[in-house]
Amino acid sequence: MTPGEARALAESWVTHLEAERKSPHTIRTYTAGLAAYIAWCERQGLAVDLEPKAVEKFMAALFEGGAGAATVLSRQRGIRRFSAWLAADAGTADRLDRMKPPKLDQKIPPFVNPDQLAGLIGTCLTRSFHDLRDRAIISLMAESMVRADELLMMTKDGVSVRQRTARVERGKGGKGRVTAFSAQTARDLDRYIRARASHRLASEPWLWLPVKRSKEPRLTYDGLYTTLRRRALRASPPFALHPHMLRSTGAISFRRKGGQVTSLMALGGWSDIAMVQRYIRAAENDLAIEEARRLFDGEM
Numbered sequence: 378m379t380p381g382e383a384r385a386l387a388e389s390w391v392t393h394l395e396a397e398r399k400s401p402h403t404i405r406t407y408t409a410g411l412a413a414y415i416a417w418c419e420r421q422g423l424a425v426d427l428e429p430k431a432v433e434k435f436m437a438a439l440f441e442g443g444a445g446a447a448t449v450l451s452r453q454r455g456i457r458r459f460s461a462w463l464a465a466d467a468g469t470a471d472r473l474d475r476m477k478p479p480k481l482d483q484k485i486p487p488f489v490n491p492d493q494l495a496g497l498i499g500t501c502l503t504r505s506f507h508d509l510r511d512r513a514i515i516s517l518m519a520e521s522m523v524r525a526d527e528l529l530m531m532t533k534d535g536v537s538v539r540q541r542t543a544r545v546e547r548g549k550g551g552k553g554r555v556t557a558f559s560a561q562t563a564r565d566l567d568r569y570i571r572a573r574a575s576h577r578l579a580s581e582p583w584l585w586l587p588v589k590r591s592k593e594p595r596l597t598y599d600g601l602y603t604t605l606r607r608r609a610l611r612a613s614p615p616f617a618l619h620p621h622m623l624r625s626t627g628a629i630s631f632r633r634k635g636g637q638v639t640s641l642m643a644l645g646g647w648s649d650i651a652m653v654q655r656y657i658r659a660a661e662n663d664l665a666i667e668e669a670r671r672l673f674d675g676e677m
Contacts, residue, residue, distance in 0.1 A: 383415045383425040390462055398547070401598065402526045410455020413439075427460040429476050436479065446479045453478060486655050488625035489618065494519055496612030497605075506572050507588045511604055513569035514585065516562040517543065518623035522631070522645035523556060525601055525620040531584040538567045545646065556644045625656065632660035 378386070387408060394404050417435050418425045432453065439449045457473045464471035489497070494515075501512035518528060527545045535544035541563050545554050558566075573579060578586045583595035591597070601620060609618035624645070631641050638650065638657065647653050 378425050380415050380419040380425055383411075383418075386463065387411055387415075387459070390459055393462060393466075400524075400526045400547075402524065406451055407455040407458050410452040411459045413452050414456050427456070427463070428472055432456055432473065432476065449479050486625045486629075486659060487619070487622050488629050488659070489519065489622050493609075493612065493616055493618075494626065496614065496616075497608055497618075499613065500608045500611045504568075504572075506576065509565075509569045509572045510585065510588070511608060513562075513565040514601070515605070515608075515623065516565045517558055518620070519626045520558045520562050520630070521556040522624050522627035522641075524624060524646070525598060527646070529583075529585060529596055529598060529601060532582045533570070533573070533584045534582070536566060536570075536584060538563045538570065552646065552648075554643065554646050556646075625659075628653065628656035629660045629663070632657055633663055 390411075391404060391408060394407065399407075414432070414435050415425055417438060423431070435456075436449050436453060439452060444452075453476070457476060460473040461471050464474075497515050498512060501508040501515070514528065517523070518525075521543055523531075523543070523545060527547075530546050531543060532546065535546060536542075541558050541560065542555050543558065545556060547553055573584075573586060576586050578594055581594045585596040585601075587593065587596050587600060591600075605618050605620055605623075609616050628641060628645055631644070632638075638653065641653055641656070642648070642650065645653070
């Protein structure tokens with residue numbers, strides 16, 4: 378198919394993904410992979426061919442351009458999901474069905490360390506609405522392991538400060554759950570919720586409201602990403618931050634404190650233990666370093 382035909386079909390694909398209740402983040406990831414492949418085919422003067430050899434050439438070009446295995450895997454996944462949908466819709470065989478994904482390096486996931494977290498909180502010390510909201514967001518995300526999209530869909534009725542629980546209305550795969558947080562985070566949420574009561578959009582059901590006037594009645598993903606990035610750059614010392622790093626922080630911290638793997642999966646919304654293995658290894662590595670330091674300090 379031509380790049381133009383592929384882009385037109387991609388619009389229909391998004392409609393089907395939305396009907397399947399895929400999260401906005403999942404849809405963005407899938408469509409980004411397909412869009413990158415279409416753009417590459419266009420630059421090469423090639424048809425958008427959903428054959429293994431054609432996609433492998435695209436992947437090789439990504440690697441040659443310096444892309445990491447995780448990026449290449451994400452791009453390939455988007456193309457494969459599109460191919461599977463197109464084949465099912467046409468009643469034909471999916472030619473990418475048995476295509477193998479690139480092997481990922483076993484890296485420790487990026488997370489926010491205690492000093493960085495303290496630096497983030499240190500940028501939210503006033504009683505302004507903006508500071509109270511962002512402090513509550515940072516505290517909650519660093520403990521509850523909620524995804525960015527899950528956080529943004531929270532409602533004011535879905536959070537219980539007294540019980541220290543937050544309800545995720547629709548997590549990944551359309552699954553809801555209840556997660557938990559500490560007394561300190563409950564205090565931050567209580568202060569925000571009391572300030573929220575005088576906000577111009579206080580009657581809206583959404584928990585997280587925008588600071589500035591917006592067409593949206595709630596905080597958006599772009600708004601969350603921007604405010605967290607700016608706070609990280611204002612922290613002492615400054616650092617680069619992506620919202621998902623706070624989810625990693627919560628998972629590693631929970632496991633480091635002795636939390637059970639099954640509890641970690643339930644609270645974080647993971648259905649496959651393979652998805653949490655990286656966090657388990659990171660926590661164990663952190664504990665091993667701490668133990669080594671303690672043993673070395675005891676040497677004569």
